[in-house]
Amino acid sequence: MTRRGAGGNHREREEGALVYPAYSRRSRGLSVGINLFPDRKVCPFDCPYCEVFPFKTEIRFSPESMKRALRQILVREAAAVRDICFSGNGEPTLSPWFPEALEAAARIRDELVPQADLVAITSGTGLLDQGIFSLLREAAGSPPALKLWLKLDAGTEGWYRKINRSKIPHRAILGKIREFAGEVPVIIQTMVCKVGGLPPPAEEAEAWETAVLGLALDNAGPEPRGLTGVQIYGKARPAPRDPLAEALDEPFLVSRAASLKKKLERSGRNIPVDIFP
Numbered sequence: 001m002t003r004r005g006a007g008g009n010h011r012e013r014e015e016g017a018l019v020y021p022a023y024s025r026r027s028r029g030l031s032v033g034i035n036l037f038p039d040r041k042v043c044p045f046d047c048p049y050c051e052v053f054p055f056k057t058e059i060r061f062s063p064e065s066m067k068r069a070l071r072q073i074l075v076r077e078a079a080a081v082r083d084i085c086f087s088g089n090g091e092p093t094l095s096p097w098f099p100e101a102l103e104a105a106a107r108i109r110d111e112l113v114p115q116a117d118l119v120a121i122t123s124g125t126g127l128l129d130q131g132i133f134s135l136l137r138e139a140a141g142s143p144p145a146l147k148l149w150l151k152l153d154a155g156t157e158g159w160y161r162k163i164n165r166s167k168i169p170h171r172a173i174l175g176k177i178r179e180f181a182g183e184v185p186v187i188i189q190t191m192v193c194k195v196g197g198l199p200p201p202a203e204e205a206e207a208w209e210t211a212v213l214g215l216a217l218d219n220a221g222p223e224p225r226g227l228t229g230v231q232i233y234g235k236a237r238p239a240p241r242d243p244l245a246e247a248l249d250e251p252f253l254v255s256r257a258a259s260l261k262k263k264l265e266r267s268g269r270n271i272p273v274d275i276f277p
Helices: 064-079 098-110 128-140 158-161 170-181 202-217 250-266
Strands: 018-022 029-034 083-084 116-124 147-151 185-191 226-233 273-276
Touching: 018 064, 018 083, 029 064, 064 116, 083 098, 098 116, 098 128, 098 170, 116 185, 128 147, 147 170, 158 170, 158 202, 170 202, 185 202, 202 226, 202 250, 226 250, 250 273
Parallel strands: 029 083, 083 116, 116 147, 147 185, 185 226, 226 273
Antiparallel strands: 018 029
């Protein structure tokens, strides 16, 4: 188990509505973000901890503008860039521009910063669309070696309704994550915080561990697929729904990570479990 996060618990978009450099605690350095929704938030989740405040602008996404801005930033920051990351104001895989933007980002990455990872931070809801599922599977399973950070905040439908507040059934998303992880590598990312003044209950924590452990056990073998890491992170930035969501003390996160790590080790799986308070 590795503890991370001191001194970097916020991300500032220093420049650019489409492309922006930012310190990322989970990337452990400089991440260059690509935002496919510069004009509004687009996400099927309504997480109370989400840092994206309500907004609306006249800015529109343009592939040419994105490519130009990405080149400028990568040339300037080449030595420091840890990854190029699709995140921004919503669920990137649901943008109609995502396939073209992904292809362009991979090509520019290979040209200017081949040492950098290409990452998509996703709720997993895009996997319900077979076209997006296939696109992500292809991108993760071969060049450009896209890394998928898949959200799994809950193990039970009840906690999912509180922390993600989506109309999409939890079992549907979890089923698609399992199917996807059966074919390509994935990293699970989990927010652990209070909702409505209460932490996730013991039965929720146990169900979440069972779900994560299942991803590890179902995908044993020599092929590069299945669960390759777990990121447990805490609420570190203001959110529009505050104080509905609140940060938990770091020892709570440490305890959750230690419990999962122990079960992974007992099952013979040496999978990193990182904490980002």
